[in-house]
Amino acid sequence: MTTSGIRQVKPKAEGWQQRKDESGRPLLQFASPKRGKPPVHLADLTPDERIAKAKELGLPGFRAKQLAKHYFDHYTRDPEKMTDLPKDGREELVAGMLPNLLTEVRRLQTDGGDTIKFLWRLHDGALVESVLMRYPGRITLCVSSQAGCGMNCPFCATGQNGLTRNMSAAEIVDQVVRANEIIAAGELGGKRDDDNSAERVSNIVFMGMGEPLANYKRVMQAVRTMVDKKQGLGMSARGITISTVGLAPAIRKLTDEDLPVTFALSLHAPDDELRDEMIPVNSRWKVDEVLDAARGYYERTGRRVSIEYALIKDMNDHPWRAELLADKLLERGHGWVHVNPIPLNPTPGSVWDASPIAAQREFVRRLNDRGIPTTIRDTRGKEIDGACGQLVVTEEDERLSAV
Ligand code: SAH
Numbered sequence: 001m002t003t004s005g006i007r008q009v010k011p012k013a014e015g016w017q018q019r020k021d022e023s024g025r026p027l028l029q030f031a032s033p034k035r036g037k038p039p040v041h042l043a044d045l046t047p048d049e050r051i052a053k054a055k056e057l058g059l060p061g062f063r064a065k066q067l068a069k070h071y072f073d074h075y076t077r078d079p080e081k082m083t084d085l086p087k088d089g090r091e092e093l094v095a096g097m098l099p100n101l102l103t104e105v106r107r108l109q110t111d112g113g114d115t116i117k118f119l120w121r122l123h124d125g126a127l128v129e130s131v132l133m134r135y136p137g138r139i140t141l142c143v144s145s146q147a148g149c150g151m152n153c154p155f156c157a158t159g160q161n162g163l164t165r166n167m168s169a170a171e172i173v174d175q176v177v178r179a180n181e182i183i184a185a186g187e188l189g190g191k192r193d194d195d196n197s198a199e200r201v202s203n204i205v206f207m208g209m210g211e212p213l214a215n216y217k218r219v220m221q222a223v224r225t226m227v228d229k230k231q232g233l234g235m236s237a238r239g240i241t242i243s244t245v246g247l248a249p250a251i252r253k254l255t256d257e258d259l260p261v262t263f264a265l266s267l268h269a270p271d272d273e274l275r276d277e278m279i280p281v282n283s284r285w286k287v288d289e290v291l292d293a294a295r296g297y298y299e300r301t302g303r304r305v306s307i308e309y310a311l312i313k314d315m316n317d318h319p320w321r322a323e324l325l326a327d328k329l330l331e332r333g334h335g336w337v338h339v340n341p342i343p344l345n346p347t348p349g350s351v352w353d354a355s356p357i358a359a360q361r362e363f364v365r366r367l368n369d370r371g372i373p374t375t376i377r378d379t380r381g382k383e384i385d386g387a388c389g390q391l392v393v394t395e396e397d398e399r400l401s402a403v
Helices: 047-056 062-074 090-097 169-184 212-227 248-255 272-278 287-301 319-330 357-369 395-402
Strands: 103-110 115-121 127-135 138-142 146-148 163-166 203-206 240-244 262-266 305-311 337-343
Touching: 047 062, 047 090, 062 090, 103 395, 115 169, 115 395, 127 169, 127 395, 138 169, 146 212, 163 212, 169 212, 203 212, 212 240, 212 248, 240 248, 240 305, 248 262, 248 287, 262 287, 287 305, 287 319, 287 337, 305 319, 305 357, 319 337, 319 357, 337 357
Parallel strands: 138 203, 203 240, 240 262, 262 305, 305 337
Antiparallel strands: 103 115, 115 127, 127 138, 146 163
């Protein structure tokens, strides 16, 4: 209890040890630890680089285009099926440009088969997850951009193990291609019997493992490949959401990219006093600076920004914080932002609870009353530890992956 009678739970990790740096502050890892690089794959390369690579392998450049079509349009990685390519050298071409990147270790399903969580092993044994979700009218894939995460937020399971390494652009893209392959094979539930449409992933959220803006170059190459209509997945940029903990310089860089992706900021607290403790990277870039950067994104792209806010009982769900959040958003204008509160999902060792329904409603009501569109986000996959903040490699995952 504080003296004013408002309960304030502190975001200190209990039940597990938060990693600390030499000065005793939560450890932040920006640089990827050095490990063997994943094999270079077509999706790591620009169309011109692909042509050069095909020539390197002793084949005319246009073979690269054919290969891209097999991979992006038909999800084919099997040389046997690529009958439009000369038999001679086909295997070498495929091995050289479409090396296997993700090995499926496990699949967990829930929501009557509408939600699937995948555990993938990368070439060096690092493990990552992605979550595939069918909604009415769309199919969303939540992708990972790093194995682990260096941002160390105490309420998110992914950060507890630190950063293993950055994922390559192709490792990011391959999550989508593999999901498309699985959808095409009819393995995602929920399709209506009378629906004969060819289906594929329509929306991507960078809300799996990792901080996408800490792996900037590779994430951008992956996004460019996702939206490339001729030699990529041909997705709409608006359907791709990049979610960040708030690396302000990288947000400003993203603003300059001219890619109208949807931008989401994981704010979680409107005051630096609390955000410093909830989001260790707030020690570098404060609430006002990240909100200015987010507003800049809106100004340049015209795309409305999402503010994510995990509602944690008595920690950040106070009515005064809803009002302060409204003040900070309205200071920067009207109509540029909407707020997406997410009741906290449980993570291993976590001692906090999601806000009670009444507190959630009150929080939402106050923001809506101030004219800020606010909707609680439906989180999927809690039963399979596949919801926001729950993606973490467990000992069981390691065991499974070793067999
Ligand atoms: N690093 C990126 C993306 C990964 S997390 C980011 O921070 O935005 C995706 C979203 O899930 C973020 O908004 C994150 O703050 C939120 N999240 C993390 N742990 C959570 C938990 N235990 N319950 C609910 N949401 C959580």
